[in-house]
Amino acid sequence: QAMSQLAAAGVQVRTIDLPPSFAGMAQAHKHIEYFELARALQPEYLGAREQLSASMLGRIETGLALPPQAYEAALALRQDCQHQMTDLLAGVDLLLAPAAPGEAPQGLQSTGKATFNRLWTALGLPALTLPHSRGPQGLPLGLQFIAGGRRDAALLSHATWLETLFRPHPSPP
Numbered sequence: 001q002a003m004s005q006l007a008a009a010g011v012q013v014r015t016i017d018l019p020p021s022f023a024g025m026a027q028a029h030k031h032i033e034y035f036e037l038a039r040a041l042q043p044e045y046l047g048a049r050e051q052l053s054a055s056m057l058g059r060i061e062t063g064l065a066l067p068p069q070a071y072e073a074a075l076a077l078r079q080d081c082q083h084q085m086t087d088l089l090a091g092v093d094l095l096l097a098p099a100a101p102g103e104a105p106q107g108l109q110s111t112g113k114a115t116f117n118r119l120w121t122a123l124g125l126p127a128l129t130l131p132h133s134r135g136p137q138g139l140p141l142g143l144q145f146i147a148g149g150r151r152d153a154a155l156l157s158h159a160t161w162l163e164t165l166f167r168p169h170p171s172p173p
Helices: 002-008 020-040 042-047 052-065 068-088 118-123 152-166
Strands: 096-097 127-134 138-147
Touching: 002 096, 002 152, 020 042, 020 052, 020 068, 020 118, 042 052, 068 118, 127 152, 138 152
Parallel strands: none
Antiparallel strands: 096 138, 127 138
16 A cells, blocks of 8 residues: 555555575574674673563573674675665665554554564664554554665755655544
8 A cells, every 4th residue: 555655655665575594684683683782781690680671681692602603604604685775775765664463552652563564673774763654453553664875864854754644634624
């Protein structure tokens, strides 16, 4: 629906397929995150473990157990995918992707699953989410817009226009 709205507004829309090497980025991101987290929080882990949550302890222990070779391989894959993404985004203003696997969660306990955001975070690309429509429970469905590296200002400029385009218009009386 969003692609149709964009095309109707005069935007040139096309589909971009990510190369197969990107399939490993979710795991690479976890390796990088946990390896670096474990080293950054090692003093707290060693000196104040009882003050860390069980979830944080698990991530730190996973990172400490990760072999340096796995971390290095994850960094290499990330760098390779960053170069490929630069080529994929040549001549492209923004990518459009789902923001999450479904509508927003009910309540304020969680912002939802970050599954679809991890790739852009791992690649260091600016991304933002705008509400678009509503899901089966009447909660917002988000669209994620991603720009090329260091194109934050352009992304924000486009987002202002996109927010207007996707704003629901009141029904006539």
